[in-house]
Amino acid sequence: MTVAASDGLLDRQADQALNATPCATFRPDIEGLRAVAVLAVVLFHVNMPGVGGGFVGVDVFFVISGFLVTGILWREAASADTVGLVRFYGARARRLLPAAGVVVVATAIGAAVLLPPLQARQVLGDGIASALYTGNYRLALRGTDYLAGGTSPSPFQHFWSLGVEEQFYLLWPVLIAVTAWFARRRRIGSAAVFPYLIVVAVAAALSFAISLIWTSTLPPWAFFSLPTRAWELGTGGIVALSTAAWSRLPKAVAAPAGWIGLVLIVAACTHLNGTTPYPGAAALLPVLGTALVIVSGCGETRFGVGRVLALPVMRAIGRLSYSWYLWHWPVLLLAPRVLGHQLGLGGSMGAVMTAGGLAMLTLWLVENPVRFAAPLRGSAVRSLACGGAITAVAGCAGLMLLMLVPVPVGRGAAAAALTLATPAVPAAPSADARDAAVRQLTAQTQAAVAASAEIRAVPSNLSPALADAPGDKAGVFVDGCVRSWREVGQAECASGDPDSATTVALVGDSHAAMWHPAFEPIAAQRHWRLETMAKVTCPLLGLPITSPYLGREYTECEQWRDQILSRLRAERPRLIVLSMSRRYGADFGFVSYDQAWVDSLNRLVGQLRATGAAVLVLGPIPDPHATVPVCLSEHIDDPAACTPARPVAVDDAGIGAEQAAAIAGGGQYADLTALFCTTARCPLIIGDNLVYRDDNHLTVGYARTLGPVIAALADHALANG
Numbered sequence: 001m002t003v004a005a006s007d008g009l010l011d012r013q014a015d016q017a018l019n020a021t022p023c024a025t026f027r028p029d030i031e032g033l034r035a036v037a038v039l040a041v042v043l044f045h046v047n048m049p050g051v052g053g054g055f056v057g058v059d060v061f062f063v064i065s066g067f068l069v070t071g072i073l074w075r076e077a078a079s080a081d082t083v084g085l086v087r088f089y090g091a092r093a094r095r096l097l098p099a100a101g102v103v104v105v106a107t108a109i110g111a112a113v114l115l116p117p118l119q120a121r122q123v124l125g126d127g128i129a130s131a132l133y134t135g136n137y138r139l140a141l142r143g144t145d146y147l148a149g150g151t152s153p154s155p156f157q158h159f160w161s162l163g164v165e166e167q168f169y170l171l172w173p174v175l176i177a178v179t180a181w182f183a184r185r186r187r188i189g190s191a192a193v194f195p196y197l198i199v200v201a202v203a204a205a206l207s208f209a210i211s212l213i214w215t216s217t218l219p220p221w222a223f224f225s226l227p228t229r230a231w232e233l234g235t236g237g238i239v240a241l242s243t244a245a246w247s248r249l250p251k252a253v254a255a256p257a258g259w260i261g262l263v264l265i266v267a268a269c270t271h272l273n274g275t276t277p278y279p280g281a282a283a284l285l286p287v288l289g290t291a292l293v294i295v296s297g298c299g300e301t302r303f304g305v306g307r308v309l310a311l312p313v314m315r316a317i318g319r320l321s322y323s324w325y326l327w328h329w330p331v332l333l334l335a336p337r338v339l340g341h342q343l344g345l346g347g348s349m350g351a352v353m354t355a356g357g358l359a360m361l362t363l364w365l366v367e368n369p370v371r372f373a374a375p376l377r378g379s380a381v382r383s384l385a386c387g388g389a390i391t392a393v394a395g396c397a398g399l400m401l402l403m404l405v406p407v408p409v410g411r412g413a414a415a416a417a418l419t420l421a422t423p424a425v426p427a428a429p430s431a432d433a434r435d436a437a438v439r440q441l442t443a444q445t446q447a448a449v450a451a452s453a454e455i456r457a458v459p460s461n462l463s464p465a466l467a468d469a470p471g472d473k474a475g476v477f478v479d480g481c482v483r484s485w486r487e488v489g490q491a492e493c494a495s496g497d498p499d500s501a502t503t504v505a506l507v508g509d510s511h512a513a514m515w516h517p518a519f520e521p522i523a524a525q526r527h528w529r530l531e532t533m534a535k536v537t538c539p540l541l542g543l544p545i546t547s548p549y550l551g552r553e554y555t556e557c558e559q560w561r562d563q564i565l566s567r568l569r570a571e572r573p574r575l576i577v578l579s580m581s582r583r584y585g586a587d588f589g590f591v592s593y594d595q596a597w598v599d600s601l602n603r604l605v606g607q608l609r610a611t612g613a614a615v616l617v618l619g620p621i622p623d624p625h626a627t628v629p630v631c632l633s634e635h636i637d638d639p640a641a642c643t644p645a646r647p648v649a650v651d652d653a654g655i656g657a658e659q660a661a662a663i664a665g666g667g668q669y670a671d672l673t674a675l676f677c678t679t680a681r682c683p684l685i686i687g688d689n690l691v692y693r694d695d696n697h698l699t700v701g702y703a704r705t706l707g708p709v710i711a712a713l714a715d716h717a718l719a720n721g
Helices: 002-010 012-017 028-045 054-080 085-114 117-131 135-141 157-185 193-217 219-224 226-241 251-271 280-296 312-339 345-371 380-404 431-452 466-471 516-526 555-571 595-609 628-634 652-664 700-705 707-720
Strands: 494-496 503-508 529-535 575-579 614-618 668-670
Touching (some): 028 054, 028 251, 028 280, 028 312, 054 085, 054 157, 054 193, 054 226, 054 280, 085 117, 085 345, 117 135, 117 157, 117 466, 135 157, 135 219, 157 193, 157 219, 193 226, 219 226, 226 280, 251 280, 431 707, 494 516, 503 516, 503 555, 575 595, 595 614, 595 652, 614 652, 614 707, 668 707, 700 707
Parallel strands (some): 503 529, 575 614, 614 668
Antiparallel strands (some): 494 529
16 A cells, blocks of 8 residues: 555655755654554454545555655755666665565465465455556456445455555656656756646646546546546645745644644545545545645644654554555455454454554564665665565465465266256147246256255356356346446347347346346247346336445436336337346335335336336345355355255245235236245255356356246236236
8 A cells, every 4th residue: 555655754864865855854743644544544444433434544645655755756856867767666666565575475375275266266366466566457447346345355455555556656756757857958957846846736637637537437447546546646746846835834824734634634534435436526635634734744833733643652653554554454354264253343453453463573574674674775776676576476476376276166976957848838828828838847947946955066067167157247248238337328239130029128227137148049039129228236116216336316227217218118018027136225225125115116017017018027036145156166065055045045025025016016927936946945056057156146057047937937928918
C-alpha cells in the first residue's frame, strides 16, 4: 500500500541532505499521519462499527507519497539539473521490496496449505501478479468490488495499492526529469518551481476527470488503476511544490487548517461506507483533508494538529505502518481457516494484533537491515539488483506453489450422462398428454437426482471440470444481452427463427439468463423466435429497489423494467417466461417471498397476461449456500460435505405462495425443485453434470440437460395460454 511510499520519512540522512525548502526537513507529524491512515484501514477491515469508510486510509497514504516523492525529486532536479533515475529506483527497491517479498511468499504458502485447491490456485495467481506489482489490474479485469461485503476476497487483494505506488514510482520520476529538461531548454532553470507545478497540476486534473467518469462507468478500473488515482498522488505533489507559500501562512490560519484537515479525514472514515461510489468526488474528502494537515505542518504552529500526530505512540505506529499493512489482511483472511471458525470482532482484533507482531519482526529483521545496509546504500545498481532478486524469488515461489497445488479433478467412478428421453406426444396432444410428458421427464430427472445423492466422490468425467466451472457462462452473459448495473435499454438479443410467428420472451435477472442454454435449442427445434431480456439483480417485479452494489436507489433497474414492459406490450410475444433469483435480502428494500414480493408477482403476471401472452413463471433453483466448485475442490472424495439439506436450500412455503399468486394472476407456475432435490437433500452433481458454476447460477451443461423438461413446460404453457 502507499504506506510504503513514505519511505523518505525514515531515511532521514538522505532527505536532510537535499533540504532546500522549509518543508524538506524531517516531518514527525507526517510519520504520525501514517498511523492515522493505517489504523483507518485496519479498523475498516476488522468491521469496526463506525469506521465504514476506513478504506480512505489508502487515499491518505497516496497524498503523503505524492508529497514526499515529489519533494525529493524536485530537490534533486533543482540541485543537479536532472533526476538520477537509477538511484531513485534503487532507493525505492531497497525500501519497499524486501518486506513485500517476505509477505508475498508467506501468504502464498499459507494459501496453498489452508485454502481449497480451486481457491488456492486463484490466490496464487494473485500472488504472482502482486509480486510483479500488477495485481491492481488483475483485480480490475476481474471486476472485483473491493468494498463489497459477503464476497471471498483474495489474501493479496490489499496489494493493489502497492501496484499503484510502484507504477507511480516508475513514471513520476520520468515526468519530473522531462520537465527539468524542458525547463533547461527554455532557459527557465531547473530550480524554478512553476514548470513542475503546471505539469503536476495538469496531470492531476486529467486524472481526476478520468476518476469521475470511470467511477460511474467502470467502477473496478476507477478503484484500482493508476490513471484514476494519480490525482491523489498529484495533490501531494502540488503541496510539495508550493511549500514556500504554505510556510508563510499565519499561525492563526495554519493551526485551524490542520485540525480541519484531520476532521475531514475522520469524517470520511465515519460517514463514507462500502456503498459509496468510490473514488470519484467522494475521495476529495480524505485527499483535501490530508493536504490540509500537511500544509499546516509546513509552518511552526504551537497549537497545530502536528503536535498530536508527533506523539511517540503515533510515530511508532507510523514507522510500523508499512509492514503492518502488508501483514494484517492475509492474517485476517487465513486465520479462520487455521481456527476452523469465523472471527468475530474480538477475534479479528486479535488477528490484526498478531499481524502487528509480525510487522515488528519484519521491521527489525528485514526492512531496516536491508534499507540501511551500507553496501546497498552506497550503490544504486546493487539496490536494484537486490530488489530484482527479491521480486524474482517471490514470483517464482508463487509459480512453484501453483504447480504443486493440483488442479482439482474428480477421482470417482465415471458417472452416467443424464439424457432425458422425450416421450412420444401426439401431433395434436391433449392437455392430459402434455401433463404426462412433464411428469415423465420430471420422473427421469428425479431418478438421476436420487442416484447422484449417493455418490461418494466427484466423478472423473464431471462436466464442466471444477477448474472450468467459474467461466462456464451462457453467451448472453458476455455479449451485452444481460445488462449490467448501470446499463438501461435492451438491444435485440434474439435466436431461433427470426421469421417465426411464435416469439418466446425470456425475461428477468441473471437467473432468467442462465436458462438461455435450455431454451436456445428448443427455439431452434420448434422454429420459435427466442428473445432474452435480462439485467443483473433486477427482477421484473414492480417493487421499489435499492442496489447495495451502487449504494443508492436502483433507478437503472426501475427504468429498465418500464422499458421492457413497454416493449412486451408492443411486441406481444406468444409466451413470456419469467425467472429471477430468490436471494434478495432487506438491503434491496424487499425480501424474496415476503408479502410485497408475492403481491407484486401477482400484479406482474396480470400485466403480462394483458399483452395477450401466455405467462410461465419458473420457480427457484435450490440455494447451495456455498461457492460450489470451490467447496467440491476441497471435498473431492466427499461431495456430501458440500451438499445442502433440502430444508436449507428450498423454501417450500415461499414457492407455494408464489405458485398461488401466479395462478391467481392468470399465469402458470413451474416448481422446479424435483429437478434438483430429493426429499432430504439437493445434490450439487447430477449425472455427470456439475449443477452450479458459482454459488447461485446453473452451469450451461445442466441447463441444457434440463432442456426437454423446460420444453415440455413451455409447450404446456403455450397450449393453456
